[in-house]
Amino acid sequence: MILGIDVGGTHTDAVAVDLGSGRIAAACKVPTDHEDLLSSIVAALTDILGQVDKASVSQLNLSTTLATNAIVQGKTEDVGLLVSAGPGIDPDNYMLCRDYHVLPGAIDHRGFETRRLDPGELDRAVAACRGHGCRVFAAVGKFSVRNPVHENAIRRQVNKSGPADFVTAGHELGGRLNFPRRIATAYFNCAVWRLYNTFADAVHEALDRLGLGHVAVNVLKADGGTSPFVLSRRLPVQSIFSGPAASVMGIIALCDINFDSIILDIGGTTTDIAVFASGAPLVEHDGIHIGSHPTLVRALKVRSIGIGGDSAVYVIGDLVRVGPNRLGPCLAAGGRHPTLTDALNCIGACAHGDVQASQQGLAAFAQERSLSREALAQKAVDFAARAIKDEVRDLVREINERPVYTIHELLEGQRIVPRKIYIMGGPAQAMRQAVFQAFSLSVEVPGEAAVANAVGAALTRITRGIELFADTEKGAMFIPALGHRENVPRTYGLKDAERDIKNQLLGHLAELGAPADASAFQITQASCFNMVKDAALSGKNIRVKCQITPGVVRTLRR
Amino acid sequence: MLKAGKRLGVVFFPAYDWSISPTHPEREERLLYTQDQLKEEGLFDTEGVREYKPKVASREDVERVHFCFPDVDAVATRSHLISAGGAMTAAGLVMEGERDRAFALVRPPGHHAMKVVHGSRGFCNINIEAVMIEWVRENYGPKRIAVVDTDCHHGDGTQDIYWHDPDVLFISLHQDGRTLYPGTGFPRDCGGPKAMGRTVNIPLPPGTADEGFLMVMERVVMPILEDFKPELVINSAGQDNHFSDPITNMNFSAQGYARLSEMLKPDIAVLEGGYSIQGALPYVNLGICLAMAGLDYSCVREPQYDPKALAQEPRLSEYIKELCDLVPGVYFHPPAESPDGFEAKGWFVRHKDIFYDTDGINEAQTESLLLCDHCRGLVKYESRSSKNPPCLGLDLPIKACDRCRDMAYKILEESQIKGGYRYLQLINRKDRDYLRYGF
Numbered sequence: 003m004i005l006g007i008d009v010g011g012t013h014t015d016a017v018a019v020d021l022g023s024g025r026i027a028a029a030c031k032v033p034t035d036h037e038d039l040l041s042s043i044v045a046a047l048t049d050i051l052g053q054v055d056k057a058s059v060s061q062l063n064l065s066t067t068l069a070t071n072a073i074v075q076g077k078t079e080d081v082g083l084l085v086s087a088g089p090g091i092d093p094d095n096y097m098l099c100r101d102y103h104v105l106p107g108a109i110d111h112r113g114f115e116t117r118r119l120d121p122g123e124l125d126r127a128v129a130a131c132r133g134h135g136c137r138v139f140a141a142v143g144k145f146s147v148r149n150p151v152h153e154n155a156i157r158r159q160v161n162k163s164g165p166a167d168f169v170t171a172g173h174e175l176g177g178r179l180n181f182p183r184r185i186a187t188a189y190f191n192c193a194v195w196r197l198y199n200t201f202a203d204a205v206h207e208a209l210d211r212l213g214l215g216h217v218a219v220n221v222l223k224a225d226g227g228t229s230p231f232v233l234s235r236r237l238p239v240q241s242i243f244s245g246p247a248a249s250v251m252g253i254i255a256l257c258d259i260n261f262d263s264i265i266l267d268i269g270g271t272t273t274d275i276a277v278f279a280s281g282a283p284l285v286e287h288d289g290i291h292i293g294s295h296p297t298l299v300r301a302l303k304v305r306s307i308g309i310g311g312d313s314a315v316y317v318i319g320d321l322v323r324v325g326p327n328r329l330g331p332c333l334a335a336g337g338r339h340p341t342l343t344d345a346l347n348c349i350g351a352c353a354h355g356d357v358q359a360s361q362q363g364l365a366a367f368a369q370e371r372s373l374s375r376e377a378l379a380q381k382a383v384d385f386a387a388r389a390i391k392d393e394v395r396d397l398v399r400e401i402n403e404r405p406v407y408t409i410h411e412l413l414e415g416q417r418i419v420p421r422k423i424y425i426m427g428g429p430a431q432a433m434r435q436a437v438f439q440a441f442s443l444s445v446e447v448p449g450e451a452a453v454a455n456a457v458g459a460a461l462t463r464i465t466r467g468i469e470l471f472a473d474t475e476k477g478a479m480f481i482p483a484l485g486h487r488e489n490v491p492r493t494y495g496l497k498d499a500e501r502d503i504k505n506q507l508l509g510h511l512a513e514l515g516a517p518a519d520a521s522a523f524q525i526t527q528a529s530c531f532n533m534v535k536d537a538a539l540s541g542k543n544i545r546v547k548c549q550i551t552p553g554v555v556r557t558l559r560r
Numbered sequence: 561m562l563k564a565g566k567r568l569g570v571v572f573f574p575a576y577d578w579s580i581s582p583t584h585p586e587r588e589e590r591l592l593y594t595q596d597q598l599k600e601e602g603l604f605d606t607e608g609v610r611e612y613k614p615k616v617a618s619r620e621d622v623e624r625v626h627f628c629f630p631d632v633d634a635v636a637t638r639s640h641l642i643s644a645g646g647a648m649t650a651a652g653l654v655m656e657g658e659r660d661r662a663f664a665l666v667r668p669p670g671h672h673a674m675k676v677v678h679g680s681r682g683f684c685n686i687n688i689e690a691v692m693i694e695w696v697r698e699n700y701g702p703k704r705i706a707v708v709d710t711d712c713h714h715g716d717g718t719q720d721i722y723w724h725d726p727d728v729l730f731i732s733l734h735q736d737g738r739t740l741y742p743g744t745g746f747p748r749d750c751g752g753p754k755a756m757g758r759t760v761n762i763p764l765p766p767g768t769a770d771e772g773f774l775m776v777m778e779r780v781v782m783p784i785l786e787d788f789k790p791e792l793v794i795n796s797a798g799q800d801n802h803f804s805d806p807i808t809n810m811n812f813s814a815q816g817y818a819r820l821s822e823m824l825k826p827d828i829a830v831l832e833g834g835y836s837i838q839g840a841l842p843y844v845n846l847g848i849c850l851a852m853a854g855l856d857y858s859c860v861r862e863p864q865y866d867p868k869a870l871a872q873e874p875r876l877s878e879y880i881k882e883l884c885d886l887v888p889g890v891y892f893h894p895p896a897e898s899p900d901g902f903e904a905k906g907w908f909v910r911h912k913d914i915f916y917d918t919d920g921i922n923e924a925q926t927e928s929l930l931l932c933d934h935c936r937g938l939v940k941y942e943s944r945s946s947k948n949p950p951c952l953g954l955d956l957p958i959k960a961c962d963r964c965r966d967m968a969y970k971i972l973e974e975s976q977i978k979g980g981y982r983y984l985q986l987i988n989r990k991d992r993d994y995l996r997y998g999f
């Protein structure tokens with residue numbers, strides 16, 4: 003039995019899924035208490051444990067807004083942020099916090115140290131941070147994913163002056179190139195570390211109390227996978243913005259998606275749009291923004307548009323619009339201003355709450371604007387469907403226009419052509435006909451969509467993406483995320499790199515007590531360049547990326 | 561957060577699956593470290609800076625410019641069409657107002673490709689700037705355009721294509737042809753009889769450093785541009801003037817290139833050569849991108865930059881100063897007669913022997929300009945090479961007069977009847993009539 007809990011903005015949803023039968027054994031919904039997330043989780047667990055035997059529970063997957071909230075509310079900790087920048091864009095642009103120190107020192111794109119780290123400056127910077135009371139530190143170097151020597155030196159120096167509570171080294175966040183994102187990601191990882199770990203401790207205590215001490219805990223990430231709790235304690239930043247991922251993964255568990263498809267999650271005030279290519283969810287190329295700061299935190303490609311069941315209906319001239327504002331609940335739920343839900347009630351697409359209130363309210367609203375109720379309602383629903391369609395079209399175009407770097411990909415690359423739409427969320431069934439008309443594509447509304455997010459949380463598998471970089475002229479191979487560096491012979495090739503990265507990733511997950519399904523292992527990028535010096539081959543420059551593909555451990559049987 | 565003062569589009573296409581040969585300077589690895597640097601700097605996260613995918617130039621786009629013998633497919637591969645398409649994409653971004661400026665960071669280069677093409681010279685097959693310019697003119701009307709070529713090699717291909725076009729000002733800064741391929745590009749070469757002074761060559765001595773380049777920009781290039789008042793400024797942004805370039809002898813730096821871009825303010829920059837792929841390109845390309853976006857570039861510095869070792873020798877500074885006194889005259893007071901060629905029966909004729917070093921082809925060409933009082937004149941290219949029998953190309957400009965047009969069709973008809981040419985091609989920009997025979 004796997005439990006899935008999704009701590010959402012208003013509700014905390016929980017389910018228990020029986021892995022053998024693929025059926026939902028229990029489900030519940032409790033209000034989210036943002037001041038005390040743990041109490042919401044405990045309440046949901048208690049409810050579920052009233053329905054299933056705790057001994058049968060082997061795993062708990064948790065999607066929490068804890069780190070997100072901490073950042074949004076500024077409940078973060080001071081971080082000593084120490085960077086080695088080298089030449090390029092002025093690193094002063096990336097000053098994220100008071101204790102930000104740029105240290106002289108440089109690593110180039112090949113990973114050669116072109117300027118040594120200044121030990122005196124490093125000493126002074128660490129002392130200044132400690133003087134300000136910093137207890138967590140981020141060490142970030144430009145091109146540290148090619149050579150982490152400066153980040154490692156910073157970490158050593160920080161710990162020399164009295165052990166720090168926690169140090170994030172930039173290369174551990176992954177091998178992708180992007181120094182400003184590395185800085186921001188390392189900073190936020192440190193800033194929420196203590197809060198997150200305190201919470202993690204509390205979760206464990208609560209599980210012990212509930213008799214679930216034996217349960218393996220995984221945490222949902224924004225990229226549509228989960229991470230073992232023990233790893234997320236070191237990388238708490240990866241748990242932010244996991245909400246949309248829970249819903250998207252829920253759809254995968256509920257439906258058998260094979261084609262290029264669009265997922266619409268229509269909520270109260272927004273519709274989240276996700277894209278599937280040949281049945282697999284698309285991951286954002288770079289990473290999410292935290293506030294105005296781009297980061298390396300991978301996420302499913304999800305676009306939000308301000309249209310949902312509670313979105314207000316407006317009439318501007320001849321045009322009937324919906325959203326993006328919310329002016330309170332719908333008329334059917336006692337609100338004062340007509341919303342999309344009221345319009346759907348009026349055209350008979352659903353019967354939500356007090357249908358008569360919708361009809362009367364919308365009739366009065368329409369009359370004031372010399373319109374018939376039916377026309378107004380239909381126009382509002384059409385507007386919403388069309389707005390969603392336009393956004394989907396833009397998103398798909400953006401994906402298809404993404405830069406590529408080989409002639410082969412440019413001329414023969416795959417394009418996404420959506421063939422099916424899946425809708426979930428409150429107004430899903432009601433919007434079905436309008437969406438079908440707007441898109442002229444087959445539309446499916448999965449059953450049990452109401453708890454899809456918790457189902458997604460429960461059934462999502464552990465994922466991890468890592469990168470390998472090898473330079474046979476230097477005779478070195480490096481996997482930044484694992485801090486793994488080894489010497490390689492000049493004959494080292496792409497095949498060797500692909501084998502090594504697979505063994506390293508699977509070994510790493512096994513070590514964490516979370517062995518991965520090797521069939522979900524996937525090389526996502528592999529390239530090998532001849533390096534030439536003085537018109538002769540001097541070595542190979544090898545880059546490999548791999549991942550445990552986001553997916554679910556099984557689909558739900560209905 | 562960084563915010564660009566100018567909205568910059570970067571069309572980045574490194575063609576990671578294409579090379580001339582595995583160890584050739586024009587190989588897969590060429591833009592690898594540039595991409596690493598731009599990605600690591602987070603350039604495309606900067607507000608106002610965006611990366612774009614190139615379109616692919618069509619055969620028509622190439623045949624609007626070139627006489628390719630035997631045909632386009634024989635001289636240009638897909639990589640060349642993408643490279644030219646990348647330049648067109650960059651121009652489109654600017655012409656449509658989506659971006660203030662654009663940089664086509666593409667390979668392979670094109671500035672050694674001339675009007676007639678039998679193969680590859682100086683790693684170039686088709687002239688990507690010219691394909692872009694004529695695409696702009698085809699879609700956005702005739703334009704006054706300035707091309708400033710800052711590649712270390714003389715842009716002899718671009719010069720050849722626009723030799724007779726008074727509406728395209730071509731300025732080339734390059735290492736003196738007496739010391740470097742292709743061996744041309746002297747101040748006396750200043751354009752055909754109808755476009756005198758619209759070709760400006762500035763040969764610089766080996767060892768020229770930031771000081772010399774920037775002096776030429778300030779004293780020669782900028783005053784000429786100010787007078788010419790182009791509607792579009794294009795920079796053929798070759799990067800082989802860099803002090804670390806393996807095939808040239810100059811001392812220009814990333815700071816210098818960035819400052820040059822800041823002065824020139826090109827609407828569109830197009831990468832040309834530059835083969836110090838680790839020591840120069842990552843820094844020079846970053847510097848150019850930042851300068852074009854109106855961002856601070858003061859911290860962009862090559863690790864091996866040594867201001868003392870790269871200081872310009874005083875005697876070079878003296879020489880360049882004299883050059884700066886002399887060269888503006890080419891534009892402001894061009895000579896009365898074109899230096900190269902002779903008049904015969906109402907035509908202005910030049911003979912050219914062209915060597916395609918990359919492909920080892922020799923071409924003998926006669927270029928004849930119909931001297932006309934009403935327009936800049938029809939141009940006729942008679943060409944044969946070690947690869948192709950005699951071929952004929954007729955180039956009728958956009959603003960051609962009726963007499964020149966009639967003459968073009970008359971020659972075409974006579975040549976078909978008489979035979980003698982294996983391939984015939986007409987580029988009629990005036991009526992957009994493009995004809996090919998014998999292909």
Ligand SMILES: [Zn+2]
Pocket residue numbers: 711712713798800832833834
């Ligand atoms: Zn060059």
Ligand SMILES: [Zn+2]
Pocket residue numbers: 932933934935936937938960961962963964
């Ligand atoms: Zn004429």
